[in-house]
Amino acid sequence: MTHDEFVAGIRERYSDLFDPANSDEDWRYLITIGPGWWPLVEEYCERAQAMLRDHGEVGLWFVRQIKEKFGGVRIYVRPATERLNVDWYPQAVHDIDPTPVQELLSDLRSQIVERANTTCEECGDVGGLRVINGWYRTCCEKHFEEWQRRKGSI
Numbered sequence: 001m002t003h004d005e006f007v008a009g010i011r012e013r014y015s016d017l018f019d020p021a022n023s024d025e026d027w028r029y030l031i032t033i034g035p036g037w038w039p040l041v042e043e044y045c046e047r048a049q050a051m052l053r054d055h056g057e058v059g060l061w062f063v064r065q066i067k068e069k070f071g072g073v074r075i076y077v078r079p080a081t082e083r084l085n086v087d088w089y090p091q092a093v094h095d096i097d098p099t100p101v102q103e104l105l106s107d108l109r110s111q112i113v114e115r116a117n118t119t120c121e122e123c124g125d126v127g128g129l130r131v132i133n134g135w136y137r138t139c140c141e142k143h144f145e146e147w148q149r150r151k152g153s154i
């Protein structure tokens with residue numbers, strides 16, 4: 001499966017999670033992670049969509065981006081109507097109490113992020129955070145060696 005095929009599948013199966021106003025161009029950059037994490041993202045989408053349906057909050061929350069940053073997976077979710085420029089992270093301070101769904105989504109995301117931290121982004125094997133010259137990746141031994149060779153450090 002190519003990355004495009006993976007993203008197309010997510011777009012089709014979990015349409016409740018994404019803003020219907022997203023253009024094809026938006027979708028090109030919406031999910032940018034390696035194949036080792038695809039099953040985790042699939043699981044996130046499946047469970048998040050079920051939560052929204054169970055709580056009757058479909059269309060109130062949208063996944064805005066799923067990407068790799070500093071070796072970890074980042075999943076950004078925003079209220080559909082949010083116009084304020086406030087990032088919604090578990091560690092962010094907010095004046096309003098989170099709704100039950102917000103808490104459930106946040107817990108789910110933490111679980112997925114934690115598992116991604118020990119999963120090679122390339123192949124899905126057991127891995128850990130590696131750093132080369134300020135570049136971060138979560139990968140297994142094999143893909144760390146490949147990466148080192150590409151970077152010319154061994």
Ligand SMILES: [Zn+2]
Binds near residue numbers: 120122123125140141
């Ligand atoms: Zn690997």
